[in-house]
Amino acid sequence: MRKGPNRPRIQRRTRNGLLFVSPWLIGFLAFFAYPFFATIYYSFTNFNGVQSPKWVGFANYTALFHDPLFGTSLFNTLFYTVFELPLSTAAALGLALLLNQNVRGRGIYRTIFYIPSIVPLVASCLIFVWIFNPATGIVNDLLNDVHIQGPGWFFSIAWSKPSLILLGLWGVGQPMVIYLAGLQSIPAQLYEVAALDGAGAWHRFRHITIPMLSPVILFNVILQLVACFSYFTQAQVIEGGDIGGPGTSTWFYVQYLYEQAFQFLKLGYSSAMAFFLFVISAIVMVLLFRSSSRWVYYASEG
Amino acid sequence: MSVAINRRTRHKLGASAGKHAVLILVSVVLGFPLLWMALTSLKTNHQALAVPPVWIPHPFVWSNYPDFISAVTFPRFVLNTLMYAATTIVGVCISSSLVAYGFSRIRWRGRDFLFKVMVSTLLIPFFATLIPLFVMYKRFDMVGWYLPLIVPTFLGSSIFSTFLLRQFFMTLPQSVSDAARVDGANEFTIFTRVILPMSKPALATVILFQFVYCWNDYLGPLIYIDNQVWYPVSLGLTLILGTYTTNWPWVMAAACAATLPIVVLFFFAQRTFIAGIAIQGTGDKG
Numbered sequence: 001m002r003k004g005p006n007r008p009r010i011q012r013r014t015r016n017g018l019l020f021v022s023p024w025l026i027g028f029l030a031f032f033a034y035p036f037f038a039t040i041y042y043s044f045t046n047f048n049g050v051q052s053p054k055w056v057g058f059a060n061y062t063a064l065f066h067d068p069l070f071g072t073s074l075f076n077t078l079f080y081t082v083f084e085l086p087l088s089t090a091a092a093l094g095l096a097l098l099l100n101q102n103v104r105g106r107g108i109y110r111t112i113f114y115i116p117s118i119v120p121l122v123a124s125c126l127i128f129v130w131i132f133n134p135a136t137g138i139v140n141d142l143l144n145d146v147h148i149q150g151p152g153w154f155f156s157i158a159w160s161k162p163s164l165i166l167l168g169l170w171g172v173g174q175p176m177v178i179y180l181a182g183l184q185s186i187p188a189q190l191y192e193v194a195a196l197d198g199a200g201a202w203h204r205f206r207h208i209t210i211p212m213l214s215p216v217i218l219f220n221v222i223l224q225l226v227a228c229f230s231y232f233t234q235a236q237v238i239e240g241g242d243i244g245g246p247g248t249s250t251w252f253y254v255q256y257l258y259e260q261a262f263q264f265l266k267l268g269y270s271s272a273m274a275f276f277l278f279v280i281s282a283i284v285m286v287l288l289f290r291s292s293s294r295w296v297y298y299a300s301e302g
Numbered sequence: 303m304s305v306a307i308n309r310r311t312r313h314k315l316g317a318s319a320g321k322h323a324v325l326i327l328v329s330v331v332l333g334f335p336l337l338w339m340a341l342t343s344l345k346t347n348h349q350a351l352a353v354p355p356v357w358i359p360h361p362f363v364w365s366n367y368p369d370f371i372s373a374v375t376f377p378r379f380v381l382n383t384l385m386y387a388a389t390t391i392v393g394v395c396i397s398s399s400l401v402a403y404g405f406s407r408i409r410w411r412g413r414d415f416l417f418k419v420m421v422s423t424l425l426i427p428f429f430a431t432l433i434p435l436f437v438m439y440k441r442f443d444m445v446g447w448y449l450p451l452i453v454p455t456f457l458g459s460s461i462f463s464t465f466l467l468r469q470f471f472m473t474l475p476q477s478v479s480d481a482a483r484v485d486g487a488n489e490f491t492i493f494t495r496v497i498l499p500m501s502k503p504a505l506a507t508v509i510l511f512q513f514v515y516c517w518n519d520y521l522g523p524l525i526y527i528d529n530q531v532w533y534p535v536s537l538g539l540t541l542i543l544g545t546y547t548t549n550w551p552w553v554m555a556a557a558c559a560a561t562l563p564i565v566v567l568f569f570f571a572q573r574t575f576i577a578g579i580a581i582q583g584t585g586d587k588g
Contacts, residue, residue, distance in 0.1 A: 013410045016489045020404025023397040027457025038434030049437055103321050112329040118564050120518040122539045123557040127339045136351045138338055181580035230427045233520045237540055254429045261433055271433050278430040285425055
């Protein structure tokens, strides 16, 4: 009885809903679904963008695994990710905790902590190249004052990646703000009850702050991971005179992909790299989501 | 009694001084690169390279700014960037608000599934779909100018904006839509006449973030813009770094000129900035 008159209404709603989201739906098909499957297809072909793709089976993939620079770029990217991810999480969380204290002038500190992250990325690269210049930069000058011989930073094979990590840590303002909002939404009475029970600062942090923040941590880690897998701009700008240098220490995965595609027009080969990147990041994301049920705490679930 | 209180306040004062000491130290470390940029931009090259370092420029070489600006057609870069930002802002405001409305104010089958699909595309690396896109734009003869970066924004490519607007639309009471519906308004009228006028703060956030995005975007223009005439500020900066590597005051003046508008904008719209970022992390995950 009740179903009858409702049906046209449900249909109308579905039609309206689809109409409203249709811009995205068209965009999704044209700018995401199509290129996604085309990437897979190209990866099995020889293709330079002009002549039509020629099927070569798994040749691109076998070539990939015999390409030392592919391995290097993958290693560099994983190296960056493995250090940047925990360090930036700790830094962002640490800064948020500092700002969450009840002190005067909190707003001013928050502004100072946040501003580096809104500096245009290319401008931050220029600043870091300058202050970390091994010969004329202020950082090595200051180190010199305390009798430390500063390293070559971006111009040293050993230090180029750590320098990029430092640059990344300077710009953690965004996750910091998200953590701060998360911290401020934790009910104060949780801490009060714990304090009455005699829980110390570390205990409260470990057993209240971390669990209550865990959904936000997951969110930030995901964003950070996506950014790490696509790490490009900073390395490209800073090592602009010698891309990937010094040596091959700053060849990052998508930089190599970019070069193969747009410098050498090896579109089949670079598509294989692109699809491989998708597979790796999909695996990592699945593992992350699987593990999240063990460490992410959603208050609504009790 | 009074001694006890005294001791407690003294203890409090000490703790507060300790907190400030830490906060100030961190502020100095984080603020130093920007300070040094600004100082260097006002020095002579000789002073910039001096050992031991000269802290305060003497004299202040304000002419570094007009000099670097005329050396690299910087105003042109700014103009290109503003054009890029303005067009994509129009695209994002139109398409993201429509899509966000469909994902929040109408209940329909498949809605939540499609929303999840949309959000999950954020997890896919940009480069996983780049190559066929480039081939496609090349075939349509769109490479060389901003069209490949503008067109998608009219088709809901800014998922961040859609997400933000959806979160906002969901906070608006259902009763405002129902009242309009009783008056015979259709969905589109409700969208344009009721929901959009109530959403000015959310739209302001979207506009602000889209502007900052365009101002900072390096990768998009790098891929699609090959003629220096059309360079945005970000590519212009790398041009300056490549051309005037030995003239650090100019390079820092350029970095400063690119940073200043964003920082000024931040001071005027601090609340919008912070709220826009915080909403991402604390909004529900669909």
